[in-house]
Amino acid sequence: DVKVTQSSRYLVKRTGEKVFLECVQDMDHENMFWYRQDPGLGLRLIYFSYDVKMKEKGDIPEGYSVSREKKERFSLILESASTNQTSMYLCASSPRDSINEKLFFGSGTQLSVL
Amino acid sequence: QQPVQSPQAVILREGEDAVINCSSSKALYSVHWYRQKHGEAPVFLMILLKGGEQKGHEKISASFNEKKQQSSLYLTASQLSYSGTYFCGGDQTGANNLFFGTGTRLTVIP
Numbered sequence: 001d002v003k004v005t006q007s008s009r010y011l012v013k014r015t016g017e018k019v020f021l022e023c024v025q026d027m028d029h030e031n032m033f034w035y036r037q038d039p040g041l042g043l044r045l046i047y048f049s050y051d052v053k054m055k056e057k058g059d060i061p062e063g064y065s066v067s068r069e070k071k072e073r074f075s076l077i078l079e080s081a082s083t084n085q086t087s088m089y090l091c092a093s094s095p096r097d098s099i100n101e102k103l104f105f106g107s108g109t110q111l112s113v114l
Numbered sequence: 115q116q117p118v119q120s121p122q123a124v125i126l127r128e129g130e131d132a133v134i135n136c137s138s139s140k141a142l143y144s145v146h147w148y149r150q151k152h153g154e155a156p157v158f159l160m161i162l163l164k165g166g167e168q169k170g171h172e173k174i175s176a177s178f179n180e181k182k183q184q185s186s187l188y189l190t191a192s193q194l195s196y197s198g199t200y201f202c203g204g205d206q207t208g209a210n211n212l213f214f215g216t217g218t219r220l221t222v223i224p
Contacts, residue, residue: 103156
């Protein structure tokens with residue numbers, strides 16, 4: 001089974017801190033995605049990557065950046081955390097072989113910014 | 115760019131049927147459906163490609179009307195295990211880059 005692992009299940013940070021959310025997948029997938037999930041808003045795409053060192057902005061990239069130095073790892077960075085970034089963050093991956101490939105999600109990181 | 119889902123929430127008794135709708139203002143290459151149980155990761159249900167293909171998964175099936183950019187998820191003879199939040203995801207580029215709807219919370223009661 002594909003495994004997408006997010007480093008922390010719960011994280012509490014202070015306003016202004018630099019925050020790193022890590023995601024690792026073990027199935028050699030080319031595509032990786034970061035979503036945030038908020039009640040009533042569903043899943044919103046922050047950033048995605050189709051290859052190492054490649055990144056594309058999603059719907060809501062403001063206040064975030066990403067890093068993909070290795071194929072299996074995709075990091076989400078909050079340069080200066082703010083309270084409105086309190087949310088559940090979900091990482092996902094998929095192969096790039098065709099358009100009908102499903103996403104595999106990690107269990108999520110619940111981030112609280114105080 | 116998010117698809118619009120309806121209804122936002124629905125409560126069913128075991129054995130009842132439900133339909134969840136997903137509508138996009140943008141042309142889609144495909145529509146994905148996922149179910150998320152409380153505290154867990156979303157889990158894939160099925161993909162609908164352009165062409166109006168209907169797919170099935172146990173007693174859950176779906177359709178995609180390419181002309182209207184609308185997809186519907188059909189749950190028949192619902193079971194307690196069907197409870198969760200259902201999300202549709204629209205692929206606008208053909209590159210598996212999904213924009214998800216706001217979700218439909220489905221609760222099945224005995």
